[in-house]
Amino acid sequence: MTTLDIAADGAPSISGGPALAQERRLVTAIPGPRSQELLDRKAAAVAKGVGHTAPIAAVAAGGGVVLDADGNSLIDLGSGIAVTSVGNAHPKVVEAVQRQAAQFTHTCFMVSPYEGYVAVAEALNRLTPGDFEKKSALFNSGAEAVENAVKIARKFTKRQAVVAFDHAYHGRTNLTMALTAKSMPYKSGFGPFASEVYRAPMSYPYRDGLTGPDAAAKAISVIEKQVGADNLAAVIIEPIQGEGGFIVPAAGFLPAIADWCAANGVVLISDEVQSGFARTGAMFASEHFGFTPDLVTTAKGIAGGLPLAAVTGRADIMDAAHAGGLGGTYGGNPIACAAALASIDAFETEGFVERAAELGALMLSRLGALQAEDPRVGDVRGLGAMIAIELVDPATQAPDAALAGAVARRCIAEGVIVLTCGTYGNVLRFLPPLSIGDALLNEGLDVVAAALAAEVSA
CATH class of the missing domain: 3.40.640.10 (Type I PLP-dependent aspartate aminotransferase-like (Major domain))
Known part of the structure; x- marks a missing residue:
């Protein structure tokens, strides 16, 4: 079995598909003006019941990023809800x-x-x-x-x-x-x-x-x-x-x-x-x-x-x-x-099963360290590249949906797509494309950690 070609910086080699720089890049606020234009059209033309998580107009995606109409490059930790596991626009x-x-x-x-x-x-x-x-x-x-x-x-x-x-x-x-x-x-x-x-x-x-x-x-x-x-x-x-x-x-x-x-x-x-x-x-x-x-x-x-x-x-x-x-x-x-x-x-x-296990080990390590530092992270769980943290009131362990929503919104504003889930709405889930590189995933998790820390006094 061949494996993904992982460079020294932990980024998979991507041949074919959209030639996108594997980086987080913010050139406007989220949403930018072109994305906002599409969102305005959506509000006028699309049924209200069809919501969205990230207020952007996607124009390209590949590896571990999604590019919007304003030139912003967001780290993708959602994979369209676990759909683009092999990476968006995989050449095959x-x-x-x-x-x-x-x-x-x-x-x-x-x-x-x-x-x-x-x-x-x-x-x-x-x-x-x-x-x-x-x-x-x-x-x-x-x-x-x-x-x-x-x-x-x-x-x-x-x-x-x-x-x-x-x-x-x-x-x-x-x-x-x-x-x-x-x-x-x-x-x-x-x-x-x-x-x-x-x-x-x-x-x-x-x-x-x-x-x-x-x-x-x-x-x-x-x-x-x-x-x-x-x-x-x-x-x-x-x-x-x-x-x-x-x-x-x-x-x-x-x-x-x-x-x-x-x-x-x-x-x-x-x-x-x-x-x-x-x-x-x-x-x-x-x-x-x-x-x-x-x-x-x-x-x-x-x-x-x-x-x-x-x-x-x-x-x-x-x-x-x-x-x-x-x-x-x-x-x-x-x-x-x-x-x-x-x-x-x-x-x-192409080694995607093994890559999922590697990504899971990386996320569990990073998020486990976050849990050790922050009692609001009540649980870290999952297998492979399907990992989550449950956010709670540290005194009672009661679900904290408001915190989860605030952290997710802050992450998106900082160029990282993060999804929430859970019966109580208090879980952040991480579903990166299996084509994402280690460096990009680590940067995304840095943003998550910073967003959680920023909500202390919010």
Whole structure:
């Protein structure tokens, strides 16, 4: 396996794609006048419900930076929410997209099949956890993949109930809103939601103090009492929760849930939309925890920025749906499939899995030192390049959402894109592109530390 070409300053060699200087550069305040012009147009033309985090007009991105219309270069610690893991405009992705677009842009796989879709399915069947026979189906978004995984599980088991967990996020469609735990901004005012969805307590070591087996026993007790195994089609869980706060379950929690599902004929769905494709220092996060799901949902990092999602899993479960029961006009679009094959090639041959682990070690070291100095950093957690800090009142450990929001806004004003998350809104999450260099990441973390320190007297 080849590895990323890392220079002495820790910056990966970037060939092709946008030739962007890998630096933080502020030539105007954020937003600058050209960005503000676009934001004004957005306010007039785009529905208010579509928000944004960074008040900029992006014009180019690559490596570890995003360039705006005013010439500002911002360090990217968000990757478009874990999407551009191989880096924006990765040359293999660009070439594959250009080649496919020149051949054909759409036939609808359900009308006229093409090789790209089949090749992506073959790759997913090979890469996802489990040594059993697998099959895949392709869709457009993570939420659509989750909806279809539930459909498949219900068809296979001939049961209706589905269990999700506290702090879960699974999407914004009607069923996935029901599965999602957090009300604002995802669910408030949008009900009624899909029925036969139940919630169990999640292992949250920082806040519950339970061992993995004890947390699993608590969750299983709730499931058995409030749902009943005989009624349950599926349990869906994120191996590391994303929007819920990058919560890493205690050791033993996920295997115990998996064992209970297997013993009771319940389909276990692993939602790897945010944690999949090298993000955690393994190709899939479930590999870290010693369990094998029946179905895996993927999206985000799968196609280098193009919209694509999938459900992959045990062939007998995947084949439960009747012909015509799965699909969608754009599902497995040929251009997105070409991008996915190029991205998967990059993940497998350019050392991105190993690079994620290196980035994680760097972030955990820097953020752990910050925690030792500042009691408002209640917890540092995550795996690979999926790391977070939870900000709290140091006296009570109560979540401090105001502090998290203020730090994120200050970072963006200083040229570093940082995202918040968490049920309580008090978590800063770090999802850098795996193509970012050490020097740029360290500079971004310097800005985060300075922003947190600046909020002491705010």
